[in-house]
Amino acid sequence: MDKQLYMNGEMVRGEGNVRRILNPSSESTVATVYEASVKQVEMAIQAARDAFNDSSWKEDIEERTNFLLRIADTLAERREEFAVLETENTGKPIREARLDVEDSVNCLRYYAKLVKDQQIEETDQWDGSTSRIKNVPYGVTALIVPWNFPLLLGIWKIAPALAAGNTIVFKPSELTPLTMIKLAELMKKCALPDGVFNLVIGDGQTVGQTLVTSEEVDKISFTGGTKTGRTINEQCARTFKRVSLELGGKSPLIVWDDANIDQAVEWTIFGAFFNQGEVCVASSRILVHENMYKPFIKKLIDKTKKIQLGNPLKEETEMGPLISKEHLEKIESFIQLGKEEGATLEVGGERIGQKGFYLTPIIFTDVTLEMAIVQEEIFGPFCVIQSFSSEEEAIKLANGTKFGLAAGILSKDLARCERLADRIQAGTIWINSYHTPFVNAPWGGFKQSGIGRELGPQGLAAYSEPKHINLTP
Numbered sequence: 001m002d003k004q005l006y007m008n009g010e011m012v013r014g015e016g017n018v019r020r021i022l023n024p025s026s027e028s029t030v031a032t033v034y035e036a037s038v039k040q041v042e043m044a045i046q047a048a049r050d051a052f053n054d055s056s057w058k059e060d061i062e063e064r065t066n067f068l069l070r071i072a073d074t075l076a077e078r079r080e081e082f083a084v085l086e087t088e089n090t091g092k093p094i095r096e097a098r099l100d101v102e103d104s105v106n107c108l109r110y111y112a113k114l115v116k117d118q119q120i121e122e123t124d125q126w127d128g129s130t131s132r133i134k135n136v137p138y139g140v141t142a143l144i145v146p147w148n149f150p151l152l153l154g155i156w157k158i159a160p161a162l163a164a165g166n167t168i169v170f171k172p173s174e175l176t177p178l179t180m181i182k183l184a185e186l187m188k189k190c191a192l193p194d195g196v197f198n199l200v201i202g203d204g205q206t207v208g209q210t211l212v213t214s215e216e217v218d219k220i221s222f223t224g225g226t227k228t229g230r231t232i233n234e235q236c237a238r239t240f241k242r243v244s245l246e247l248g249g250k251s252p253l254i255v256w257d258d259a260n261i262d263q264a265v266e267w268t269i270f271g272a273f274f275n276q277g278e279v280c281v282a283s284s285r286i287l288v289h290e291n292m293y294k295p296f297i298k299k300l301i302d303k304t305k306k307i308q309l310g311n312p313l314k315e316e317t318e319m320g321p322l323i324s325k326e327h328l329e330k331i332e333s334f335i336q337l338g339k340e341e342g343a344t345l346e347v348g349g350e351r352i353g354q355k356g357f358y359l360t361p362i363i364f365t366d367v368t369l370e371m372a373i374v375q376e377e378i379f380g381p382f383c384v385i386q387s388f389s390s391e392e393e394a395i396k397l398a399n400g401t402k403f404g405l406a407a408g409i410l411s412k413d414l415a416r417c418e419r420l421a422d423r424i425q426a427g428t429i430w431i432n433s434y435h436t437p438f439v440n441a442p443w444g445g446f447k448q449s450g451i452g453r454e455l456g457p458q459g460l461a462a463y464s465e466p467k468h469i470n471l472t473p
């Protein structure tokens with residue numbers, strides 16, 4: 001199938017770059033993708049504009065709710081097909097891809113319900129006049145996502161944007177467009193009005209930049225790296241274009257000496273290496289109380305050596321390959337840098353297998369807060385471990401980077417956990433667990449980890465603005 005863009009209700013063939021999409025496990029071609037030309041991106045924006053202006057979409061909550069429920073049901077029926085395709089495109093273990101599809105279905109259903117529950121306009125009487133306050137959609141939204149959770153991060157934006165009554169031009173990462181192409185093929189079958197959702201594929205410089213700089217786009221919602229987010233934020237500022245940014249992280253996991261050591265090791269491995277560590281909230285900095293430091297490290301290294309790397313389509317696989325050769329080389333360059341900075345590589349960093357971008361999970365010790373491997377987001381199976389001796393020190397280390405996306409605390413002393421949580425600068429803090437996103441709770445970053453929130457009621461509010469209509473009879 002060479003028709004992979006979706007514009008104004010039709011699948012069409014791209015007229016831009018032609019790109020081979022590789023399976024990161026076998027390095028074989030999964031698909032050849034015909035990307036959008038700049039002209040096609042402009043046509044997609046126009047289709048979204050026309051659909052916003054001319055259709056009943058922005059007014060009709062019933063129509064929007066019904067569509068979201070239909071697409072959720074369709075996705076649920078085809079869950080395995082989507083999960084397998086996601087694994088083939090990203091290299092993530094199939095068990096984790098299945099979770100992504102489940103979470104996507106839940107997110108669609110959540111926003112279908114939320115927008116229905118919230119549809120009542122607020123009214124009030126002041127000085128003989130009546131005020132009506134309603135939330136109105138922005139109009140044309142451009143949604144841009146990265147390659148680590150191509151379907152799920154897409155749905156986190158698509159569901160609330162549609163629920164609020166916007167139209168969409170969606171851009172997946174050029175590396176991972178396949179599940180979104182499949183989703184686009186289902187839009188018409190689920191009776192979405194033409195032009196309400198449009199899919200354009202291509203890289204950031206051509207397709208992404210056309211969306212960001214277009215005067216016909218009212219809102220950008222971007223998930224990706226902090227560096228890209230800064231560029232986009234600066235560009236949007238020129239015309240006060242609305243923008244939400246979900247950016248990078250370097251999240252700490254604090255392990256107190258009263259935590260169960262075996263469970264703490266399990267949570268650390270899950271926090272740091274889930275999805276090959278290619279997760280914005282990955283617990284890439286482990287802060288361990290000095291009383292537990294030595295036995296903890298020993299157990300962690302032993303357990304890390306046993307992580308099953310391999311074909312991500314096999315049920316028993318715990319870690320798949322990295323997304324690309326370039327990404328693998330970037331992580332290797334951080335291993336080299338860590339050694340040059342004087343840190344100790346305890347385990348990992350070996351390429352394995354004849355084919356595929358496999359790298360064994362990496363643990364560094366003897367690090368200091370100033371080192372680049374402690375400060376920079378590496379976005380792979382790479383964690384650094386530091387010890388601390390007091391609450392003050394734990395807080396200083398936890399808050400010691402430019403990021404503020406997430407954090408974890410493992411301890412039996414719940415009062416202390418709450419105290420620490422109150423002082424950690426992060427959008428999400430898990431006490432005695434890690435990683436689970438809750439569809440009804442906000443998700444996003446403090447400091448340079450972003451602006452705005454996804455999920456929960458805040459995620460819906462990100463796609464509309466309040467309008468106050470005051471009537472004096």
Ligand code: NAD
Pocket residue numbers: 144145146147148153171172173174202203204205207208209212223224225226228229231232245246247248249279280281377379405444445449450
């Ligand atoms: P990236 O910033 O390179 O790219 C993200 C997306 O933006 C891609 O679709 C890309 O094509 C596009 N893009 C790149 N340059 C652009 C430009 N100048 N204009 C418009 N679009 C542009 O990030 P990546 O390497 O794909 O993903 C990894 C990053 O994403 C990490 O930093 C990670 O922390 C972040 N991330 C954040 C969250 C979150 O919820 N905060 C979730 C997942 C990933």
